[in-house]
Amino acid sequence: MTVAQDGVERLAGDRAELERPPSTAELVAEALRGQIIDGALAPGTRLSEKELFTRLGVSRNTLREAFLLLVHERLLVRRPHHGVSVAKPTVADVIDLYRVRRALELSAVRAAAQAPPGALDAVGAAVREGERAAAAADWKALGTANMRFHAAIAGLTGSQRVAEVMRQLLAEMRLVFHVMAAPREFHEPYLAMNREIHLLLRDGAAERAAERLADYLDVAERQLVDAFAAREADTR
Amino acid sequence: MTVAQDGVERLAGDRAELERPPSTAELVAEALRGQIIDGALAPGTRLSEKELFTRLGVSRNTLREAFLLLVHERLLVRRPHHGVSVAKPTVADVIDLYRVRRALELSAVRAAAQAPPGALDAVGAAVREGERAAAAADWKALGTANMRFHAAIAGLTGSQRVAEVMRQLLAEMRLVFHVMAAPREFHEPYLAMNREIHLLLRDGAAERAAERLADYLDVAERQLVDAFAAREADTR
DNA sequence: ATTTCAGGATTGTTCAACAATAGGACGAGA
DNA sequence: TCTCGTCCTATTGTTGAACAATCCTGAAAT
Numbered sequence: 001m002t003v004a005q006d007g008v009e010r011l012a013g014d015r016a017e018l019e020r021p022p023s024t025a026e027l028v029a030e031a032l033r034g035q036i037i038d039g040a041l042a043p044g045t046r047l048s049e050k051e052l053f054t055r056l057g058v059s060r061n062t063l064r065e066a067f068l069l070l071v072h073e074r075l076l077v078r079r080p081h082h083g084v085s086v087a088k089p090t091v092a093d094v095i096d097l098y099r100v101r102r103a104l105e106l107s108a109v110r111a112a113a114q115a116p117p118g119a120l121d122a123v124g125a126a127v128r129e130g131e132r133a134a135a136a137a138d139w140k141a142l143g144t145a146n147m148r149f150h151a152a153i154a155g156l157t158g159s160q161r162v163a164e165v166m167r168q169l170l171a172e173m174r175l176v177f178h179v180m181a182a183p184r185e186f187h188e189p190y191l192a193m194n195r196e197i198h199l200l201l202r203d204g205a206a207e208r209a210a211e212r213l214a215d216y217l218d219v220a221e222r223q224l225v226d227a228f229a230a231r232e233a234d235t236r
Numbered sequence: 237m238t239v240a241q242d243g244v245e246r247l248a249g250d251r252a253e254l255e256r257p258p259s260t261a262e263l264v265a266e267a268l269r270g271q272i273i274d275g276a277l278a279p280g281t282r283l284s285e286k287e288l289f290t291r292l293g294v295s296r297n298t299l300r301e302a303f304l305l306l307v308h309e310r311l312l313v314r315r316p317h318h319g320v321s322v323a324k325p326t327v328a329d330v331i332d333l334y335r336v337r338r339a340l341e342l343s344a345v346r347a348a349a350q351a352p353p354g355a356l357d358a359v360g361a362a363v364r365e366g367e368r369a370a371a372a373a374d375w376k377a378l379g380t381a382n383m384r385f386h387a388a389i390a391g392l393t394g395s396q397r398v399a400e401v402m403r404q405l406l407a408e409m410r411l412v413f414h415v416m417a418a419p420r421e422f423h424e425p426y427l428a429m430n431r432e433i434h435l436l437l438r439d440g441a442a443e444r445a446a447e448r449l450a451d452y453l454d455v456a457e458r459q460l461v462d463a464f465a466a467r468e469a470d471t472r
Numbered sequence: 473a474t475t476t477c478a479g480g481a482t483t484g485t486t487c488a489a490c491a492a493t494a495g496g497a498c499g500a501g502a
Numbered sequence: 503t504c505t506c507g508t509c510c511t512a513t514t515g516t517t518g519a520a521c522a523a524t525c526c527t528g529a530a531a532t
Contacts, residue, residue, distance in 0.1 A: 023316070024516070049483070059517045061297055064484095068301065072308050080259075081483055081524045099395045103343035104336075159335045165401055260485070285514070295486045300515095317493045317514055 028058055028066035036075050036086055037174035043088035047076070073168050075175065089176050091228040097169055097176065098221040102214065104166060108156045109210045112201050115156040120201060122152040127194045134191055139183040146187050147173070149194050153213070179227050186223070190216065261301035264294055268302060272311050272322055273410035279324035283312070309404050311411065325412050327464040333405055333412065334457040338450070340402060344392045345446045348437050351392040356437060358388040363430045370427055375419040382423050383409070385430050389449070415463050422459070426452065
């Protein structure tokens, strides 16, 4: 193999990462997704087609295509002839989400020994990112770092599909978190757990890391379920 | 509670199952999905928009909406400005699919004790359906029954999201199975394993059922990976 | 106060046109 | 004969507009 062929090989390898310019619908979906997980669009908000496509400067068809993408991600729900609205997760959704998270994340941690190179570093990077955010008292960034931590956990599998499912679940989680009035009190305690899990993984103690993560998920789920129960008792 | 109210309750309960007439795009997607998993549309086939929407008698926008649904299910892949084509799974996809299946199905089996009522019966029904198909030498139906078995396993979680992810994975699996020339030899041996797993679950031996299922998945994956390797060596 | 019915508004679906892009055809030059 | 660059065509991406179907609102009638 010559040096020139080597260069061609590398280009072919990069080809997959060379992202094409996203379509208009994807851009619109991304914009809406950002507003939804930022909380600018509260759960339950009805999204009028007419208002949105005039405001965003895209065609109605393109907007509807973006809606389709987000409905698939469960960030929007569509009621026929009523249009779409921002999803409003229920306590049943919380339980459901944590069931899937347990299956995927615990399986990922237990298989950490076969993780692709660099995957564990991503976990560590997410931990450090969270600590920086906490030090800067940036609670929104702390929540993001926490999401990234769990995405990195899923990344330990090296599986494209696991990563994608996880990405979707975490986007939904952002919606769920909106019921937590105090992001600091909610997210901060998990920083230490994240760090501990990362250290256990680094030392090859996968099973113990899995146990810690299981506790972690149990606690978080309980906390969210309680918050939902309180809110539902409140609004009724 | 009066009898009349009872009737209303029942109507409200049925309301969720009362499926609205599916939209045109969903019908088109369903038709295409059927042709893909039946093998009428071989992996790699390019789908021309013009030809399809004239043949199906729907608008181009509706067809594109159906494409979006199937792209999301990974049954179609879209190359910008090139249109969509039937997905052609690689050996990497097979490995990836089985990783997710292991995580979800094993977790479902281990939690079988908390399964919702009737979920275990669905597993048994799938086993019997497979045995009927084998007795009738209907190998296509046998493959379908096998899919239903694994869907029922996922259903043990009672989780909407697990069920949906599983449904998607199984649709992809249909695509993968196309490389197996002999559906009988491939699917038939798993009948006994399905029955054994069902019996173990019925007896409450969830952990042993999980071990059997893990073996099952290992064998099937290896068989498919070998088949892919043979095909790739063949076509090159 | 309850019911009925008409009006308006919004969404579902289709059609038609233009812009943008990828791939192939074609020819010039070495 | 082979390589390179240019143009051209077919297909897709995007937009705009129209009509049909459905739901919500509110006024009129009992």
